[in-house]
Amino acid sequence: MFGSPLGSNVARTTSYKVVIPFYAYGAIAFLAAAVLLLTSTSSFGGHWFQPQLLAITHLMALGWATMIILGASHQLVPVLIENDLYSNKLAYASFGFGAAGIPLLVHGFFTFNLGWPAQLGGVLVVCAVLAFTANIAASISRSKRENVHAVFVFTATIWLLLTVLLGLALLFNFTTSLLTRDSVHYLALHAHLGLVGWFLLLVLGVGSRLIPMFLISKYTNPRLLWAVFILVNTALVLYGLGFLYGMAPVLNYVPALLVLAGLLLFAHYCRRAYAERIRKKVDDPMKASLLAVGMLLLPSLVLIVLIGALLSSAGGHATLVLLYGFTIFFGWLTAIILGMTFKTLPFIVWNKIYRHRAALGKMPSPKDLFSHRVYKAMGLTYLAGFILFGAGILSGAPLLLRAGAGVLLLAAVLYNWNVGKLLTRKPFNK
Amino acid sequence: MSEADEHEERISKAIAGLKFVDDPEVGLNVVDLGLIYELDVKEEEKKVICLMTFTTEFCPMGESILANVTESLKMTLPGYAPEVTVTFDPAWRQDMISEEGRQFLGGY
Numbered sequence: 001m002f003g004s005p006l007g008s009n010v011a012r013t014t015s016y017k018v019v020i021p022f023y024a025y026g027a028i029a030f031l032a033a034a035v036l037l038l039t040s041t042s043s044f045g046g047h048w049f050q051p052q053l054l055a056i057t058h059l060m061a062l063g064w065a066t067m068i069i070l071g072a073s074h075q076l077v078p079v080l081i082e083n084d085l086y087s088n089k090l091a092y093a094s095f096g097f098g099a100a101g102i103p104l105l106v107h108g109f110f111t112f113n114l115g116w117p118a119q120l121g122g123v124l125v126v127c128a129v130l131a132f133t134a135n136i137a138a139s140i141s142r143s144k145r146e147n148v149h150a151v152f153v154f155t156a157t158i159w160l161l162l163t164v165l166l167g168l169a170l171l172f173n174f175t176t177s178l179l180t181r182d183s184v185h186y187l188a189l190h191a192h193l194g195l196v197g198w199f200l201l202l203v204l205g206v207g208s209r210l211i212p213m214f215l216i217s218k219y220t221n222p223r224l225l226w227a228v229f230i231l232v233n234t235a236l237v238l239y240g241l242g243f244l245y246g247m248a249p250v251l252n253y254v255p256a257l258l259v260l261a262g263l264l265l266f267a268h269y270c271r272r273a274y275a276e277r278i279r280k281k282v283d284d285p286m287k288a289s290l291l292a293v294g295m296l297l298l299p300s301l302v303l304i305v306l307i308g309a310l311l312s313s314a315g316g317h318a319t320l321v322l323l324y325g326f327t328i329f330f331g332w333l334t335a336i337i338l339g340m341t342f343k344t345l346p347f348i349v350w351n352k353i354y355r356h357r358a359a360l361g362k363m364p365s366p367k368d369l370f371s372h373r374v375y376k377a378m379g380l381t382y383l384a385g386f387i388l389f390g391a392g393i394l395s396g397a398p399l400l401l402r403a404g405a406g407v408l409l410l411a412a413v414l415y416n417w418n419v420g421k422l423l424t425r426k427p428f429n430k
Numbered sequence: 431m432s433e434a435d436e437h438e439e440r441i442s443k444a445i446a447g448l449k450f451v452d453d454p455e456v457g458l459n460v461v462d463l464g465l466i467y468e469l470d471v472k473e474e475e476k477k478v479i480c481l482m483t484f485t486t487e488f489c490p491m492g493e494s495i496l497a498n499v500t501e502s503l504k505m506t507l508p509g510y511a512p513e514v515t516v517t518f519d520p521a522w523r524q525d526m527i528s529e530e531g532r533q534f535l536g537g538y
Contacts, residue, residue: 013490075490082488213486216456216535218524278524279456280536347490350454355494366454 014074014084016352018091020423022071023345025099026337027419029063034405034412036110037330037389041401044393048321049184055110060329061194062125063102066160068337069202070094070132072344073153077139080149080209086138090131098128105171114174122168129164133157148225152205155233159197166190189243195328196259197236200296203336204228204266207293211270214286214343215277224269231262252307260300267293283367284375288339295335299327323393330408331386338382338415346370349422369425370418378414381407433473440471440507444478447506451498454491458534460499464526467517471510478503478510483522492516 033056040052074091078084085091101124108118136157140150167190170183179186208225211217235258242251270293274282282290306320346366354363389404391397448466449459460466460482468481482499484492496514503512527535 013488013493079486079488079490082486214455216485216524216527278527278532278535347455351490351494355497365452365457367457 013351014078014091015088016348018085018088018095019071019075019348020352021095021099022067022074023341023348023419024423025095026064026068026071027416029059029067029102030334030337031409031412031416033059033064034409038402038405038409041392041398041405044322044401045396045398047318048325049187051110051112053322053325054112055106057325057329058109059102059106060333062098063106065199065329065333065337067095067098067102068341069199070098070128072340073132073136073202073206075344075348076206076210077136077150077153080147080153080206081140081143082145083139083143086135086142090135090138094128094131094135096128097124097131101125101128114171119171119175122164122171126164126168129157129161133161148222148229149205149209152201152208152225152229155229156198156202156205159193159201159236163190163194163198166193189240191325192239193236196232196239199328199333200259201229201232204232204262207289207336208266208269210340210343211289212273212277214279215273215282216279217273217277219269219273219276221269221272224265228262228265228269231258231265235259235262249307249311252310253304256300256303256307260304263296263300267297283343284372284379285339285342288379289336289343290339292332292336292339295327295332298331299324302327319393319396323390326390326393330389334382334386338378338411341415341419342370342375345419345422349425353425353427370422374414374418374421378411378418381414382411385409385411437471437473440478440510441469443506444469444471444480444503447502448499451495451502453485453495456485456535458527458531460495462528462531462534464522464528464531465495466499471507476510478507478512480512480514481517482514483517483520485522487518487521 036052036056036059040056043050043052074085101121104117104121105125106121108114108121136154140154143150166186169178170186170190173179173183204225208228212219235255238258239252239255241247242255270290274290302320302324306317306324309317309320346369349369350364350366385404385406385408387404388400388407392400392402392404445461445466448461448469451460452458453460453463453465456463463485465484466480466482468479470479471477472479480499480503482496484495489495496516500512500514503510503514
């Protein structure tokens with residue numbers, strides 16, 4: 001290479017134009033979900049199957065968590081598979097379908113009008129996932145080498161596709177008799193395919209690569225990661241088969257314990273990577289991501305108590321189901337996204353602005369592109385809101401629920417402020 | 431100063447310049463991070479040859495680091511055309527970080 005800015009053997013990263021819309025959309029969805037939470041606290045006193053709760057759950061699952069993860073995946077999958085993303089057009093299509101479909105679907109749940117607008121929303125969400133799946137499959141198939149992280153990501157994508165296809169069938173089943181039982185019967189299956197198959201598997205696959213990479217750790221252990229992969233997928237298959245063929249309720253413990261074993265192995269992997277790191281000073285977003293790994297244990301424990309409550313026919317199932325969902329969507333998933341946003345987005349923005357400004361002297365580093373004071377305030381308000389709202393669900397105290405939702409809304413505002421600061425960054429901002 | 435001394439001085443100058451090029455994620459310069467495998471100045475051809483790597487084969491910051499290394503060589507050795515090649519053989523390992531780099535990152 002002679003005077004060329006890019007060597008022929010240097011791969012290009014995914015364009016920021018592909019990735020940034022997903023982050024912006026996710027941030028707004030989080031804010032909207034926090035507003036809905038604050039205005040729907042009375043729904044947390046009763047049964048979990050309520051329009052407002054379905055709307056919040058789908059806004060958190062699709063608008064917030066899935067959109068951010070899809071955006072980050074378009075950037076991170078090339079790092080995992082060490083090859084370019086197959087198609088930017090498919091990525092744009094995935095964003096467009098998702099961005100249009102999610103509000104239609106969420107509005108349909110909120111008003112509990114599951115007619116054609118909500119159904120169109122569901123179809124668009126499936127189209128978004130199909131575009132993403134095709135893009136990931138084509139990217140991985142062109143990859144030079146196979147690795148366990150890529151297998152995690154691809155398998156998670158397949159579980160996501162199954163989740164949204166089942167979700168679409170359930171949606172149509174509300175108005176047209178498609179399935180043998182009513183839609184509510186299948187919700188637990190739909191939820192766990194998404195939670196464990198999509199979110200958990202993807203976070204484990206990507207996290208197992210990024211955590212040692214960001215810590216500059218020497219630790220690798222593909223055998224342990226394969227064990228985690230087998231445990232989690234076996235749990236899902238057993239749960240799915242048991243659900244469809246009606247296994248004894250006590251057997252629900254088997255998949256739950258398999259997942260818990262997988263999580264403990266993953267926690268051990270993270271602990272070893274942390275212990276063998278070269279970079280001793282761990283930044284705040286990385287600490288938040290590691291904290292999120294620990295927060296995975298919370299819904300696992302709630303699930304085990306919930307299965308016990310279902311077996312013993314004791315009361316309080318509704319409260320435990322609400323707590324289970326809350327500790328996943330506003331707990332583990334939100335914590336990991338709050339952390340990982342500020343580990344990934346600053347680099348995407350930095351690459352966009354400063355990549356070709358090498359001759360201009362000392363440049364700010366990616367971590368200088370957002371406010372660390374606002375980040376810390378966001379972290380503290382998030383933790384306070386999470387604890388208050390969780391306590392509100394357990395105690396049924398409306399005041400705690402409102403206070404928790406109010407503080408979580410403040411955390412969402414601070415998150416949006418910092419994301420906005422990043423996205424509107426100009427080259428010479430102070 | 432002999433030609434050999436001048437040659438060595440130019441190499442030292444180029445390395446000193448590269449110490450201002452950071453890996454943006456790690457915050458450590460590319461020399462102490464161990465990304466620079468070889469650096470030589472071809473006096474007759476008026477070229478500065480650099481063989482380097484990234485911490486991972488699909489480093490999201492690779493394009494930027496490469497541009498900065500090239501720019502740094504241009505600025506420290508004007509009149510010498512930079513020829514930067516990226517290799518992943520051998521792949522970068524943590525033990526390639528210099529002692530100074532380890533101290534910067536917190537040391538063992």
